[in-house]
C-alpha cells in the first residue's frame with residue numbers, strides 16, 4: 001500500500017500496522033475518557049510556544065543562516081539531514097550553512113502525520129514530513145521573493161533564488177540576511193507553489209550529507225549519558241531477576257555504607273539507589289539485598305516455550321484469520337509440503353543503554369534524554385506522576401541507537417527516572433543509568449515466534465494452496481491503542497505478500513501467546529521473521545521445482561502484479577552477477593521483501609569459515625520512492641544489513657527457569673568488524689513520494705543468507721540464530 | 726584516594742575510590758564525556774582510550790593502576806586528526822555512540838602500523854562493536870586516513 005494513502009486509511013482495519021496505530025490511538029482512547037479533543041488534552045498544561053516569522057520548522061538568523069527544526073529524533077538514520085534537505089531544496093537555501101535543531105515536545109505542532117502523535121518510528125520520519133516541510137520551505141521562499149519584489153518594484157516571477165541569494169535580471173541581488181526583516185513581515189501563501197521534483201538541485205544528490213559527523217567524531221556530541229547538571233544525582237535500580245517478580249523486602253544497610261550513596265528506596269520497578277556518581281550508585285546497588293516475590297513470574301525455559309508455541313500452532317488455539325481466500329475446504333487435498341520455523345527473543349542492544357535525566361517539583365516536570373516518542377512518554381509520565389501531559393517538558397538529545405527500544409509505550413525507563421526524581425524532589429536533576437545488564441535483561445524483546453506452513457504445490461511447481469499459522473506474543477498487548485481485528489504487526493510481511501496474492505487458496509492465521517516477558521517492536525518488527533519464512537520457503541519450493549530462485553520469483557511477482565518487487569529483483573540480479581561463477585565454497589542467496597513502504601532485494605555471497613557462515617559481498621537494491629540522500633540511504637542499507645545479519649547469525653535471548661541467560665555482549669553475541677560484509681547499494685529511480693529506509697534493509701539479509709546456505713550445504717534453515725550457541 | 730593522572734598532556738589531581746574505573750573518573754569527575762559507557766566489561770570498546778599509546782578499556786581499568794601512565798582520550802586527539810577528517814569525509818557515524826572508541830582504537834593501530842592491511846584492521850578493531858553497523862565505512866576511513874598520513 002502506498003504510504004501516503006495510509007493517512008486516510010482506517011486505523012483499526014485489519015491491515016493497519018504500526019505506522020497507523022502508534023499513539024494516535026492513545027490519544028483517541030484518552031480523549032474519550034475526558035471528553036475533549038485529543039490535542040487539547042495532550043496540550044493541557046503546555047507552555048505556549050512562540051515561533052518566528054517562518055513558522056515552527058524554520059528559523060533564519062540575522063546572518064541569513066537557515067536552521068531547520070526537526071520534530072524527529074536523530075539516532076543514526078540521518079533523519080536530521082534528510083529533513084533539512086527537504087526544506088533547503090524548496091527554500092533554495094545555502095545547504096552548506098544549513099543547521100538542524102531538535103524541536104520541543106509539542107503534539108499540536110510537531111505530530112508525526114502518519115501517527116497522530118509526536119514520535120519517530122516505523123521508518124516514517126521522511127515520509128510523513130515530505131509535504132509538510134516542502135510547503136514550509138516553499139512558503140518561506142515566497143516570503144523572501146515577495147519582499148524583494150516589493151523592494152525592487154519588479155514581479156516576483158522574475159526573481160530567482162539560489163543558495164540563499166535572490167536576484168533579478170536587472171542586476172539587483174540580495175541575500176536572505178539583507179531581506180530578513182522585510183520577508184518576516186510578509187504573509188506566507190496558504191498553498192505555496194512547490195517545485196517540480198524534476199527540477200530539484202539538492203535532493204537526490206551526493207551533497208545531501210550528514211550534519212553531525214564532526215561532533216560525532218570528536219567526542220563533543222551530547223547524549224543522555226553525558227548530561228551533567230549542577231547538584232545532579234545518579235540513580236541505578238535493582239530490577240527483578242525474573243519477569244513479573246516484585247520486591248518483597250530489602251535490606252539497604254550495606255548499600256548505605258558505600259561512600260557517595262545518598263538514598264535508597266523502593267519504587268514500582270525495584271529498589272532505587274541514588275548516589276553522587278555512577279560508580280557509587282553501582283557499588284551501592286551491588287551491596288543491596290533484595291528478596292523478590294516471584295509468584296506471578298515467568299519461570300519457563302526457552303525449550304518449554306517453543307513446545308508451547310508448537311502446541312498452540314497445531315491446535316490453532318484462539319487464532320484469527322489474517323488472509324483467507326479461495327476454496328479452503330478443498331484446496332488442501334493431496335500431498336502437502338510442510339515447513340516449521342522457530343525464532344528467539346531478541347534484544348535491541350543499542351550501543352547506549354537506556355537512561356534518562358529527570359527533574360520534578362510538584363507539577364513541574366522536565367525530562368532530558370534521547371526521546372523517541374515525546375507524546376507517548378508525556379502520557380506515561382503524566383499518568384505516573386499525576387500531572388498534566390502537556391506540563392511534561394522534554395528536551396530531546398541524540399540517542400546512541402534505539403532500533404525501537406526507546407519507543408516503549410509504557411516508557412518504563414522514563415517513568416522509573418521520573419518516579420525517582422519525584423521522590424528526590426525539589427527539581428533536583430537525577431540521571432538514571434541502566435548498565436548493559438539492566439538493558440539486556442530488562443525485556444522489551446522482539447517476541448519469540450513460531451511459523452508452521454503446509455503448502456500444496458501445483459503441477460507447474462508453484463504454490464496452489466498455502467496454509468500458514470503464526471504464533472507469537474503481541475507487541476500491541478496492553479498498548480492503549482485500538483487493537484484491530486488482529487495484531488497486524490505480528491504478521492506484516494506475510495500479510496500483503498505477493499506470494500500469497502499469487503496463490504489461489506490461502507488459509508493464514510495468527511494466534512497470540514501470553515507471557516510476563518515484555519515485548520516490543522524491533523527494527524522492522526513483523527518482517528524480522530516473516531521475511532525469512534516467506535523468502536526461505538520460496539527458495540525451497542523453487543529448488544523442489546528445479547527452477548532458478550530468481551526466475552521463480554519473477555513468475556510470482558508478475559502474477560501478483562508486484563512491479564516494484566520485480567524492479568528491485570532485476571536490479572539486484574544484474575548488479576550481483578547472479579548466475580555467474582563463484583569461487584568454490586561460496587554461494588549466492590537472494591531475498592526480496594517489502595516493509596515500511598519500501599521494497600528491498602539483496603543478494604548475499606556466503607562461505608563457511610571455522611564452521612560458521614561468513615558473508616562477503618551483499619548487493620542491495622532498494623525502491624524507497626524519491627531518494628533524498630543517496631549516501632544516507634546506502635548507510636541505512638549497510639547498517640540494516642549489519643543489524644539483521646547480527647540477529648540472523650547470533651542473536652538470541654534465552655530463558656532458563658525464567659531468568660535471562662545473556663547479560664552482556666559476552667553472552668549476547670553481536671556482529672563485529674571481522675564478520676561484517678561489504679554492502680553495495682543501488683537505488684531504483686522513482687518519482688513517488690519517499691518511503692522508509694531505516695528498517696527495510698534489516699529483514700532481507702537473514703533469508704538471503706539462509707538461501708545461500710541451502711545451496712552451499714543443502715540444509716534448510718528451521719530456526720534462528722544460524723550459529724547455535 | 727587522591728591520585729595524579731596524566732591525561733592529554735595535563736596532570737590532574739583526582740579524588741576517587743581506588744577501585745573506580747578510569748571511565749567513571751573521566752566522565753563523572755572530570756566531565757570528559759567523549760569516552761562512552763557501553764558494556765562495563767571490556768566487551769564493546771566504546772570506552773577505548775590510550776595508556777602510554779596502547780588502546781585500553783577505560784571501563785575495566787581502575788585508576789589505582791594508572792599512576793605515572795600517560796592517558797590520551799578522544800578529547801586529546803585534537804579534532805583535526807587525519808582519522809577524524811576521514812570519519813567526516815565518509816560520514817562514518819550513524820548514532821555516533823561507538824565512534825570515540827572506534828577512532829581511538831584506529832589511532833593506536835595507525836601509530837603502530839601506518840599502512841594496515843584488512844587483516845590488521847580486523848585484529849585491531851574487532852573489540853569495538855558498532856550496533857549501527859558502520860563497519861565498512863570505518864574500514865574505508867581508516868585506509869583513507871592511513872593514505873593521508875603516509876603521503
Ligand code: FES
Nearest residue numbers: 763764767770784
Ligand atoms: S564500556 Fe568499556 S569495553 Fe564496553
Ligand code: FES
Nearest residue numbers: 820821855856857
Ligand atoms: S554509530 Fe551507532 S553504534 Fe556505532
